Amino acid sequence: MFYREAxxxxxxxxxxxxxxxxxxDRWFIxxxxxxxxxxxxxxxxxxxxxxxxxxxxxxxxxxxxxxxLTGYAGQVSLGTGAFMAIGAYATYKLxxxxxxxxxxxxxxxxxxxxxxxxxxxxxxSLRIKGFYLAVATLAAQFFILWLFNKxxxxxxxxxxxxxxxxxxxxxxxxxTGPEAKAMTRYYVCLIFLSVMALAAKNLVRGRxxxxxxxxxxxxxxxxxxxxxxxxxxxxxxxISSFYCGVAGALFIFCWLGSAETEAFDIFLxxxxxxxxxxxxxxxxxxxxxxxxxxxxxxxxxxNVPPMIGIPIATDLSKHIEExxxxxxxxxxxxxxxxxxxxxWQIAKEKLRQWPFPY
Amino acid sequence: MEFxxxxxxxxxxxxxxxxxxxxxxxxGGVLSGVMYSLVALGFxxxxxxSGVFNFAQGAMVLFSALTLVGLMEQGVPxxxxxxxxxxxxxxxxxxxxxxxxxxxxxxxxxxxxxxTIGLNFILEGVGQIAWxxxxxxxxxxxPDTSFEYGDMLFNTLDLSxxxxxxxxxxxxxxxxxxTGTGRxxxxxADDHQAALSVGIPLKTIxxxxxxxxxxxxxxxxxxxxxxxxxxxSLVLIAxxxxxxxxxxxxxxxxxxxxxxxxxxxxxxVVEVYWGPAFGGAIEGxxxxxxxxxxxxxxxxxxxxxxxxxxx
Numbered sequence: 001m002f003y004r005e006a007x008x009x010x011x012x013x014x015x016x017x018x019x020x021x022x023x024x025d026r027w028f029i030x031x032x033x034x035x036x037x038x039x040x041x042x043x044x045x046x047x048x049x050x051x052x053x054x055x056x057x058x059x060x061x062x063x064x065x066x067x068x069l070t071g072y073a074g075q076v077s078l079g080t081g082a083f084m085a086i087g088a089y090a091t092y093k094l095x096x097x098x099x100x101x102x103x104x105x106x107x108x109x110x111x112x113x114x115x116x117x118x119x120x121x122x123x124x125s126l127r128i129k130g131f132y133l134a135v136a137t138l139a140a141q142f143f144i145l146w147l148f149n150k151x152x153x154x155x156x157x158x159x160x161x162x163x164x165x166x167x168x169x170x171x172x173x174x175x176t177g178p179e180a181k182a183m184t185r186y187y188v189c190l191i192f193l194s195v196m197a198l199a200a201k202n203l204v205r206g207r208x209x210x211x212x213x214x215x216x217x218x219x220x221x222x223x224x225x226x227x228x229x230x231x232x233x234x235x236x237x238x239i240s241s242f243y244c245g246v247a248g249a250l251f252i253f254c255w256l257g258s259a260e261t262e263a264f265d266i267f268l269x270x271x272x273x274x275x276x277x278x279x280x281x282x283x284x285x286x287x288x289x290x291x292x293x294x295x296x297x298x299x300x301x302x303n304v305p306p307m308i309g310i311p312i313a314t315d316l317s318k319h320i321e322e323x324x325x326x327x328x329x330x331x332x333x334x335x336x337x338x339x340x341x342x343x344w345q346i347a348k349e350k351l352r353q354w355p356f357p358y
Numbered sequence: 359m360e361f362x363x364x365x366x367x368x369x370x371x372x373x374x375x376x377x378x379x380x381x382x383x384x385x386g387g388v389l390s391g392v393m394y395s396l397v398a399l400g401f402x403x404x405x406x407x408s409g410v411f412n413f414a415q416g417a418m419v420l421f422s423a424l425t426l427v428g429l430m431e432q433g434v435p436x437x438x439x440x441x442x443x444x445x446x447x448x449x450x451x452x453x454x455x456x457x458x459x460x461x462x463x464x465x466x467x468x469x470x471x472x473x474t475i476g477l478n479f480i481l482e483g484v485g486q487i488a489w490x491x492x493x494x495x496x497x498x499x500x501p502d503t504s505f506e507y508g509d510m511l512f513n514t515l516d517l518s519x520x521x522x523x524x525x526x527x528x529x530x531x532x533x534x535x536x537t538g539t540g541r542x543x544x545x546x547a548d549d550h551q552a553a554l555s556v557g558i559p560l561k562t563i564x565x566x567x568x569x570x571x572x573x574x575x576x577x578x579x580x581x582x583x584x585x586x587x588x589x590x591s592l593v594l595i596a597x598x599x600x601x602x603x604x605x606x607x608x609x610x611x612x613x614x615x616x617x618x619x620x621x622x623x624x625x626x627v628v629e630v631y632w633g634p635a636f637g638g639a640i641e642g643x644x645x646x647x648x649x650x651x652x653x654x655x656x657x658x659x660x661x662x663x664x665x666x667x668x669x
Contacts, residue, residue, distance in 0.1 A: 135653070329473065330477065333476070334458070
């Protein structure tokens with residue numbers, strides 16, 4: 001009744017190719033952004049920022065990155081954690097080497113570093129695919145973390161072996177370091193997520209994204225119609241790693257404050273992988289939904305049972321969480337391999353016809 | 359220069375200096391390689407018969423070992439506990455077939471792979487809820503003493519582990535080669551549809567294969583558990599089994615064994631002799647790098663079937 005395209009006539013190609021062709025979608029996105037930018041900061045407290053919203057946004061960026069590689073270009077990667085680590089360590093090195101450089105530029109440049117390494121570890125994808133490629137990315141995962149652990153240069157030889165976000169300000173406001181307010185960091189992450197999600201959305205519906213999908217669906221056919229596998233696959237690796245790198249930089253600088261390589265271990269890679277499976281392979285919206293789901297589920301599990309009077313021990317709730325993750329993954333793969341994004345789409349289809357289904 | 363020397367010259371001098379120690383390192387590597395082989399074997403069995411890359415093999419190792427220890431802590435005698443755990447693994451196989459595989463027929467390999475990652479988490483969670491997550495000692499009465507033979511030090515536990523693994527592999531090879539079920543399994547591995555059309559019940563075969571993989575996991579769990587205690591890190595050996603598979607080929611039983619041995623020996627030798635040059639702890643990634651380098655030249659592995667497909 002209120003969500004249908006009837007009556008919205010397109011009079012030029014520009015509006016025909018608009019990113020959200022239906023006005024209700026535009027309203028919805030505007031509403032979401034308004035809530036995120038204005039309403040939430042008015043009500044949320046420190047706990048919500050630090051434990052829920054900031055990690056959610058950072059994971060969402062990483063999930064978009066992995067989704068570009070796995071969901072759109074069809075290359076399985078288990079090395080997300082390592083690419084995030086590259087972003088984090090590059091930011092740290094740049095930050096300490098050039099203290100005057102604008103922090104936002106540093107974030108972006110670290111993403112570029114991560115993209116470079118991504119290309120190197122993407123080279124095997126030209127010859128191998130599927131599980132074999134997953135093992136190749138595992139090599140990246142273990143090797144890079146080992147390197148960051150062993151070579152003191154990466155953490156400026158400090159005795160604790162951790163990297164700590166130095167305080168940096170932007171336009172006179174502290175955005176990293178211990179003095180940065182949670183709300184400021186929230187805005188930084190939110191802006192990064194909004195810009196990068198928009199960029200990704202435009203990438204995947206354009207020429208580049210289509211060539212990724214062609215490679216994913218059938219590489220031989222794609223090559224025959226003139227898509228270069230080399231360029232396309234490496235570009236997917238580069239852009240995916242760029243996203244992961246920026247997410248990793250934010251991970252340390254806007255969320256944890258300081259961390260060791262353990263923060264980026266294989267389990268982080270798996271977590272991001274689950275986000276895109278549950279959210280939906282090949283969907284930007286799905287990456288964000290999946291990130292939200294995986295971030296909120298543990299919080300839900302730790303907070304809700306005590307609230308309704310069922311006390312659950314911490315380690316027990318951790319195991320229950322594991323089981324629920326597992327069950328959900330299997331459930332989604334069986335019932336809806338396209339994840340939450342597909343459910344969202346179905347809901348919209350239903351809404352178009354509601355309440356007169358004819 | 360110093361670095362190059364420590365990579366290209368010193369290790370070989372060390373080896374030449376003390377061949378007995380080198381041999382000890384190699385034997386240590388062979389023994390841990392046997393363990394990798396056992397886990398890889400579980401992978402290969404399932405991959406051959408159902409085309410599923412079973413990531414949950416590591417979790418199955420943990421789950422079976424935890425169950426065994428848990429039962430023994432309840433006072434169940436060793437022999438009975440092993441039988442009960444075996445039965446449980448068979449039940450698990452049936453459950454997996456009914457709840458998961460049956461609904462995922464005809465899905466792409468990667469979807470099935472991810473489903474087993476989900477299974478991995480379920481097993482980890484259930485196992486640890488049921489039996490607790492502390493490190494447990496597993497003692498099923500295997501002798502654990504050291505003795506010297508010639509100049510070398512041996513451990514009876516390691517030797518019996520190698521022996522059990524060898525027996526296991528032989529039994530499996532015979533089972534595959536000479537029994538009706540084994541022949542059916544090989545038929546399914548070759549071609550699902552052809553196997554179905556000559557009347558081989560695919561679902562039963564899957565249950566059998568997952569049961570066998572469960573039993574292999576139990577054996578691996580017993581051996582690892584006796585050696586290093588039953589703990590969460592058993593799950594991680596699943597990750598170690600991946601490079602083993604790459605090396606040996608996904609579909610080859612002997613490949614899994616030899617791949618495991620190569621990785622086991624390579625890891626130990628490299629860690630002992632080349633580790634200092636790189637600052638140590640290169641065990642963690644050496645196997646993956648080796649597999650990666652190997653993939654470049656022989657993507658199908660040492661004994662795998664050649665995949666004729668060009669990109």
